Structure formats: structure tokens, C-alpha cells
Amino acid sequence: MASNELPRHKAELIDLCIRNQILKFGSFTLKSGRVSPYFFNAGLFNTARTLSCLADAFAQTLLQDKNLPEFDVIFGPAYKGIPLATLVCARLGALDEKFLDVGYSFNRKEKKDHGEGGGIVGVQLKGKRVLVVDDVITAGTAMREATDIIKAEGGILSGIVVCLDRQERTTDGENSAIENCKAEYNVPITAIITLEDLIAGVPDETLKEQMREYGKQYAPISRQ
Numbered sequence: 001m002a003s004n005e006l007p008r009h010k011a012e013l014i015d016l017c018i019r020n021q022i023l024k025f026g027s028f029t030l031k032s033g034r035v036s037p038y039f040f041n042a043g044l045f046n047t048a049r050t051l052s053c054l055a056d057a058f059a060q061t062l063l064q065d066k067n068l069p070e071f072d073v074i075f076g077p078a079y080k081g082i083p084l085a086t087l088v089c090a091r092l093g094a095l096d097e098k099f100l101d102v103g104y105s106f107n108r109k110e111k112k113d114h115g116e117g118g119g120i121v122g123v124q125l126k127g128k129r130v131l132v133v134d135d136v137i138t139a140g141t142a143m144r145e146a147t148d149i150i151k152a153e154g155g156i157l158s159g160i161v162v163c164l165d166r167q168e169r170t171t172d173g174e175n176s177a178i179e180n181c182k183a184e185y186n187v188p189i190t191a192i193i194t195l196e197d198l199i200a201g202v203p204d205e206t207l208k209e210q211m212r213e214y215g216k217q218y219a220p221i222s223r224q
């Protein structure tokens, strides 16, 4: 175990995020409209060095997961899920040849009506078992949009893995977004790090306290 009782891979990822300002502190308005004292900007995994660490984190989490589902395609919701899907697909294939025929795909936020047309880039989802990868889950709106797309395209959701679970409740209920997804889809859902991990891994006591307070404000009933 590394410092603060966090497993080493989590502590190292959090350090990397702080050093590269991927994890920032201040006041940030989220997709849900909530105003958060911290923000995880996965768009700043924007160098080979940082992307490679992120690929390690996703691959390690997936390969160590005893409940890892079978999947044919890795789907990354636009926009920040897009590089994640290609990254994870390439890294899994490089680590184990059993993944070499796994595909990737992502949605366009706006449909294309010329050229190849359509709303999906990469492997088409019809009849395929689909693993969703995304950066963050907060209130679950983006994940709902992603699972709706997979259903509409005829894909079969087989699992979800996100980099950060902010452990917040949905905008219209008392459960967390991840709890809702688990109940609704009955598929394995994993997060590399959670808000609890961030609080353990951030060294500054004032920031820890701000994150705890915010976490309490939007905590699902299971964490109250």
C-alpha cells in the first residue's frame, strides 16, 4: 500500500492528475448544474506520458477484475470517451492477443449526412457485446445517453468502466448513478478511482475538507 492506505496504482494516478492539473481545485459548474470545488479534466491526459499512465490504469483495472465481462467492442461516448476507447482497445490488444479482434467505436454528437454518414464511428454495434469506457460519472446523464445509443444501435451492454466515480446521487433520485446503472442493466461496473480515493490521495487538508463537504451535499442515500 502507498501513502494514505490507497493501493499504489490509485495513489500514483492521483499524484499524476494533480501534477498535470488534470485534477483541479476551485469552483466548477458541472453538466448537472452542480457547482463543485474540484474538477477532473480528462482532456489533459494529452501527452504520450500521461496517456500511457492512463492506459496502464484502465488495463490493470480491467485485467484484474474477476467479473470482467466478455466484450466485442469498446465504446467511448463523445467527446472525452473517444480517445479512451481507442487507447484502451490498443493497450488491451498489446497486452494480450485474445483482445486483438476487439473493436472500438464512438458516437458523433451531431450525425453526419454525407460520406459514410451515420452517428457511429468505428465498429457498428448491432449484435455486439459492448463495454463502455468513460472519464467521469457524476449524475449519470452521459452514461444514460451512451446506453441509449447502444440500445438504439442494437448493441448489448456488457459492462462499464470509468476513470472517476464522483459518488454523487442522480438529479432525480437518491441512489448514485453507478448504483442505478447496476440495478438497471445488471452488468459489472467499475471505477478506477472514486471521490473517497481522491480525498485519501489529495495531500492538502483544506482541499480534503472541501471535497468531503461537497461529497456530503450530493451523497447518495447509501453514503449518508
Ligand SMILES: O=P(O)(O)OC[C@H]1O[C@H](OP(=O)(O)OP(=O)(O)O)[C@H](O)[C@@H]1O
Residues within 6 Å of the ligand: 031, 032, 077, 078, 079, 080, 081, 134, 135, 136, 137, 138, 139, 140, 141, 142, 143, 177
Ligand atoms: O454523469 P454526468 O452528470 O453526465 O457527468 C459526467 C459527464 O460529463 C462530462 O461529459 P460532457 O457531456 O460534459 O462532455 P465532453 O465529454 O464532450 O467533454 C464527462 O465527460 C462525463 O461524460
Ligand SMILES: O=C(O)c1cc(=O)[nH]c(=O)[nH]1
Residues within 6 Å of the ligand: 029, 030, 031, 032, 038, 039, 040, 041, 042, 135, 136, 137, 138, 139
Ligand atoms: O460532472 C461533470 O460534468 C464533470 C465532472 C468532472 O469532474 N469532470 C468532467 O469532465 N465533468
